Amino acid sequence: MVNGRSKKLILNLLYAFGANGITMLVSLLTTLVLPRFVSIEEYGYSQLYIFYTNYIGFLHFGIPDGIYLRYGGYSYQKLDKPLFRSQFWISWVMESVVVLISWNIFRLGASTIEKQYVFFMLLCAALVVLPRTFCQMVLQTTDRINNYGIMLIIEKTVFAGLILCWIFVRNLSFKTIILSDIIGKMLSFIYVCFICRDIIWGNIINIKSCLQELKLNIQAGxxxxxxxxxxxxxxxxxxxxxxxxxxxxxxxxxxxxxxxxxxxxxxxxxxxxxxxxxxxxxxxxxxxxxxxxxxxxxxxxxxxxxxxxxxxxxxxxxxxxxxxxxxxxxxxxxxxxxxxxxxxxxxxxxxxxxxxxxxxxxxxxxxxxxxxxxxxxxxxxxxxxxxxxxxxxxxxxxxxxxxxxxxxxxxxxxxxxxxxxxxxxxxxxxxxxxxxxxxxxxxxxxxxxxxxxxxxxxxxxxxxxxxxxxx
Structure with missing residues (x-):
């Protein structure tokens, strides 16, 4: 007989596989379809953008990672919402400052107009991905894999749909590929904001207590x-x-x-x-x-x-x-x-x-x-x-x-x-x-x-x- 823990594990695996199955199909699209419809040079620039987006998450000082380590196994309902809410907003302000400084450094090193476009779009992506990562990590930490899975599905299906539209109207390029990716990330962030609205919106605690908690999360994460x-x-x-x-x-x-x-x-x-x-x-x-x-x-x-x-x-x-x-x-x-x-x-x-x-x-x-x-x-x-x-x-x-x-x-x-x-x-x-x-x-x-x-x-x-x- 399947007990509660086993049932929960099976359901989480199904949610995770479903979401990542769609992610896999989108990966198939980007891996096999895009090279068919754009030049090797255009594909190269789109991959350069995707490569650098992998490193956006490291501008959050390790705060979400600290939450993941320190609160792993907690129930979402038992989280101290005002404490997490305060961390969310303070960390977003800190991250935005770091992103703007980083972008001004990287754009100076761009040798072509195409690379300048890539770095500008990375700035736009970072301003969405960083706060989303905070909420995403809370969902993973508290075992809300179904919501995490839906977030992935929104991002990937929007991206895939837009790519197919660009192919249909014959306007697919590395710029439209990057734009499609950011739109997908933005819509998934809006969903996460709704799901985690009790963490994002409401009263906050005093800054001193929040900074102490941020310090612990940064030390761990x-x-x-x-x-x-x-x-x-x-x-x-x-x-x-x-x-x-x-x-x-x-x-x-x-x-x-x-x-x-x-x-x-x-x-x-x-x-x-x-x-x-x-x-x-x-x-x-x-x-x-x-x-x-x-x-x-x-x-x-x-x-x-x-x-x-x-x-x-x-x-x-x-x-x-x-x-x-x-x-x-x-x-x-x-x-x-x-x-x-x-x-x-x-x-x-x-x-x-x-x-x-x-x-x-x-x-x-x-x-x-x-x-x-x-x-x-x-x-x-x-x-x-x-x-x-x-x-x-x-x-x-x-x-x-x-x-x-x-x-x-x-x-x-x-x-x-x-x-x-x-x-x-x-x-x-x-x-x-x-x-x-x-x-x-x-x-x-x-x-x-x-x-x-x-x-x-x-x-x-x-x-x-x-x-x-x-x-």
């Missing part, structure tokens, strides 16, 4: 924010190096390869959002065993994702042949989705639950230093695009190894990643050296052998997870 910045910059630094060393067309092709590799992470992130509040409520004594069981089940799932590369390559080559070079290099970084899935869903979620944000930040900073070094060598010194893609694979693999090793040692359990790393590396080598048919057959044989070899442990782990959730 800044470490997680730093970890997230370092995590994004792992590939961001290499992309910046490619954009600096080559032209916008090359950057667009590289972005397509990375976007396709990140395609699967949309669903993975959805599960992570649901799991965090659940872990916060569980006894710490069962977390180590739960980690091993989750890792066993997820390893079979994630390694199976790599098989998707082969039909995707065939479809993309027929649909947008001008990006065929992207597919060639994509095999080197496609295993990134495996490493990042483990990090995003399992390791990051555990570290947040165990309040190990310091260690998470240090691990990501170490990985970032490695990324910077490899970027300088591959893009600046050697000017070799192949090495730049290999660098991406190496950086994400090393981060996964270091983070998993730290977490397992902390929980006094064994870390065994040999088979996972072997299959990921072999996938890239086989796909680079052999034809698509040969590499597909060989990898599927290796995957089946891996599955059969671990089937008993997998069944045992799966049954244990089901029993834990159903309790």
């Amino acid at each position: 800044s470490k997680l924010m730093l970890a997230n910045i370092a995590s994004l910059l792992l590939i961001g630094i290499i992309r910046i190096g490619i954009e600096y060393q080559w032209n916008i067309e090359t950057y667009g092709k590289v972005s397509l390869a990375i976007n396709i590799s990140n395609f699967i992470l949309v669903f993975i992130n959805a599960i992570g959002i649901v799991i965090f509040p659940m872990l916060k409520k569980m006894p710490s004594s069962i977390l180590p065993d739960l980690y091993q069981k989750l890792k066993m089940v997820l390893s079979v799932l994630f390694l199976g994702f790599l098989i998707l590369y082969y039909p995707m390559q065939f479809i993309i080559k027929l649909w947008i042949p001008q990006y065929s070079i992207s597919l060639k290099y994509m095999v080197l970084i496609f295993p990134m989705c495996v490493y990042e899935s483990f990090i995003s869903l399992l390791i990051n979620t555990y570290m947040k639950s165990l309040r190990k944000e310091n260690a998470l930040a240090i691990i990501n900073i170490i990985s970032l230093v490695i990324s910077i070094a490899l970027t300088i060598i591959s893009t600046v010194m050697l000017k070799n695009l192949l090495l730049a893609f290999i660098a991406i694979h190496i950086v994400y693999m090393l981060r996964f190894i270091i983070a998993d090793k730290y977490l397992t040692q902390n929980m006094h359990i064994k870390s065994n990643n040999g088979q996972i790393l072997f299959l990921c590396i072999l996938f890239s080598i086989l796909s680079w050296c052999l034809s698509i048919g040969q590499s597909c057959i060989l990898y599927m044989i290796l995957y089946i052998v891996y599955f059969v070899k671990n089937r008993k442990e997998l069944i045992k782990a799966y049954n244990s997870l089901v029993n834990t959730i159903m309790k």
Whole structure:
């Protein structure tokens, strides 16, 4: 019989999957449809905007992250509304000042009119995204996944609808793509303002008490924010190096390869959002065993994702042949989705639950230093695009190894990643050296052998997870 907690988990997963399913379809639109209807240069500028929007959230001083860590598992009704309301408005004022200063700095460095437009639209996006992030984090923290899901659906469906309209009237360009994205964000923000109206509108507390609470959230959240910045910059630094060393067309092709590799992470992130509040409520004594069981089940799932590369390559080559070079290099970084899935869903979620944000930040900073070094060598010194893609694979693999090793040692359990790393590396080598048919057959044989070899442990782990959730 399904109990209340299990029912809540299932419903949250359905909401998260539904919202992120739509997000995935929109990602498919931007990844496969946009390159078909705009030039490589126009696509490159649109991807430059999307790339920089990933970093907007780091202008909020870590306040939403602090709320996420400190209030994870709380009920929305039990939140101190005047306290949160005061933080919302003070943080929005602070963030707006920082955004305006940042924009004036970045626009001076814009070398073309197109880049000036990109940076101006980033300013507009930031003024919407930052306050929305505050409310969004409150919804995630208090397990209101349904409202969070609707917010995503509004943003993505509006964006997709406008893109289809621009295609229909034959006026699709990087400017209209960016405009559509901002309109989608604005309408989703209006929805969030309505849902969280008791947090946004009403009386506020005195500034002194509010600043004390902001200080606590910044102290907790800044470490997680730093970890997230370092995590994004792992590939961001290499992309910046490619954009600096080559032209916008090359950057667009590289972005397509990375976007396709990140395609699967949309669903993975959805599960992570649901799991965090659940872990916060569980006894710490069962977390180590739960980690091993989750890792066993997820390893079979994630390694199976790599098989998707082969039909995707065939479809993309027929649909947008001008990006065929992207597919060639994509095999080197496609295993990134495996490493990042483990990090995003399992390791990051555990570290947040165990309040190990310091260690998470240090691990990501170490990985970032490695990324910077490899970027300088591959893009600046050697000017070799192949090495730049290999660098991406190496950086994400090393981060996964270091983070998993730290977490397992902390929980006094064994870390065994040999088979996972072997299959990921072999996938890239086989796909680079052999034809698509040969590499597909060989990898599927290796995957089946891996599955059969671990089937008993997998069944045992799966049954244990089901029993834990159903309790």
